[in-house]
Amino acid sequence: MNNKIKVAVLGATGFTGEMLVEIQLNHPNVEISYLASRTPNPVPYHELFPRFYKKTDLYCENLNLDKAVKNSDIFFLSLPHTVSMSIVPELLNKKKKIIDLSADYRIKNIKEYKKYYKTFHKDKINLKKAVYGLPEINKDLIRDADIIANPGCYPTAVILALFPLLKEGLIKDKVIVDAKSAITGAGRKAVIDYHYSNISDNLWAYKPFIHQHTPEILEILKKNTSKNIDLIFVPHVVGVDAGIYSTIYISFNKKILKKEINSIYKKYYKNCTFIRLLDGLPKLKDVIGTNFCDIGFVLNNNGEDCVVASSIDNLIKGAAGAAVQNMNIMKGWPESLGLL
Numbered sequence: 001m002n003n004k005i006k007v008a009v010l011g012a013t014g015f016t017g018e019m020l021v022e023i024q025l026n027h028p029n030v031e032i033s034y035l036a037s038r039t040p041n042p043v044p045y046h047e048l049f050p051r052f053y054k055k056t057d058l059y060c061e062n063l064n065l066d067k068a069v070k071n072s073d074i075f076f077l078s079l080p081h082t083v084s085m086s087i088v089p090e091l092l093n094k095k096k097k098i099i100d101l102s103a104d105y106r107i108k109n110i111k112e113y114k115k116y117y118k119t120f121h122k123d124k125i126n127l128k129k130a131v132y133g134l135p136e137i138n139k140d141l142i143r144d145a146d147i148i149a150n151p152g153c154y155p156t157a158v159i160l161a162l163f164p165l166l167k168e169g170l171i172k173d174k175v176i177v178d179a180k181s182a183i184t185g186a187g188r189k190a191v192i193d194y195h196y197s198n199i200s201d202n203l204w205a206y207k208p209f210i211h212q213h214t215p216e217i218l219e220i221l222k223k224n225t226s227k228n229i230d231l232i233f234v235p236h237v238v239g240v241d242a243g244i245y246s247t248i249y250i251s252f253n254k255k256i257l258k259k260e261i262n263s264i265y266k267k268y269y270k271n272c273t274f275i276r277l278l279d280g281l282p283k284l285k286d287v288i289g290t291n292f293c294d295i296g297f298v299l300n301n302n303g304e305d306c307v308v309a310s311s312i313d314n315l316i317k318g319a320a321g322a323a324v325q326n327m328n329i330m331k332g333w334p335e336s337l338g339l340l
């Protein structure tokens with residue numbers, strides 16, 4: 001008898017949808033039951049992505065919610081923001097569990113959502129029910145959630161690096177985050193800036209002060225530490241295929257020793273399989289293809305200034321891997337099932 005849980009991936013032709021398929025084809029408790037995009041006609045998934053040839057016979061088809069709900073239990077929404085919130089109410093009415101990778105259910109403050117995403121929120125009722133899916137911080141809420149707001153990629157790297165230090169009340173006033181994202185962070189759509197000749201061997205900063213992940217970082221840190229930070233967040237795009245690297249400049253409000261910072265991180269992350277605390281600063285390639293978040297820091301001799309760096313694979317710990325980690329928790333399975 002097949003006891004596997006049936007999952008649908010909506011947005012299966014995008015970067016995160018493709019990664020969800022890859023991870024879940026190797027997940028022992030999962031059967032992928034439905035793949036959808038805006039394709040006008042059903043198409044074998046391996047024709048879209050030849051690397052899946054002989055790994056799956058599934059078709060990707062035009063999204064049909066009636067069909068999807070008949071044969072799937074858990075829905076992964078790898079969709080652009082606004083598209084997710086147009087289908088979540090119907091899925092929840094049909095008692096389906098949802099893991100939404102878009103930003104639609106991450107920020108509770110709808111004024112901030114409107115300000116940063118330039119559109120009104122259409123599903124305020126379910127927004128209240130959504131649980132922010134960062135297991136290292138709120139695993140207990142994830143267990144019983146019907147809808148998970150899967151975290152953004154930059155926020156995952158930044159929040160995981162800052163949360164323990166902020167919770168302990170160590171951070172003095174301003175925090176500067178210089179974060180770099182691979183080109184896949186922007187999705188698969190064609191954009192002139194991301195053509196090979198523009199992006200290869202290139203790097204640039206964008207949207208300082210106004211990036212849409214700013215309110216997510218602030219809201220989640222505030223909610224989980226009861227503390228505000230004065231954040232300067234400067235994202236960059238870099239000509240690599242995968243990864244997020246965040247370099248964070250912090251001043252502490254007292255002198256502190258390296259061993260004290262180490263023990264603070266260990267206190268909060270001792271049971272977290274996917275956090276790796278390093279003695280030194282992380283390197284991007286070490287996390288590519290994994291669900292790990294590597295964190296390291298260097299303290300100045302004065303004991304008050306500190307640089308913390310964190311690194312993740314944007315499509316895995318920053319998206320599809322975290323989504324599967326959340327599913328594992330919701331189902332009561334080992335958190336790392338299919339992810340190590």
Ligand SMILES: NC(=O)c1ccc[n+]([C@@H]2O[C@H](COP(=O)([O-])OP(=O)(O)OC[C@H]3O[C@@H](n4cnc5c(N)ncnc54)[C@H](OP(=O)(O)O)[C@@H]3O)[C@@H](O)[C@H]2O)c1
Pocket residue numbers: 010011012013014015016017036037038039063077078079080081083101102103151152153184185186187188189314315318319
């Ligand atoms: N990329 C990352 O590193 C990353 C990390 C964390 C979170 N996210 C978030 O995850 C979501 C997906 O990101 P992505 O990078 O995978 O995007 P993407 O590569 O642009 O893929 C978007 C997917 O959504 C489908 N789609 C678009 N509009 C649709 C509609 N109206 N109805 C049905 N399907 C529709 C597309 O289908 P077609 O191919 O038919 O257009 C495609 O399959 C976004 O909200 C993004 O912000 C992305």
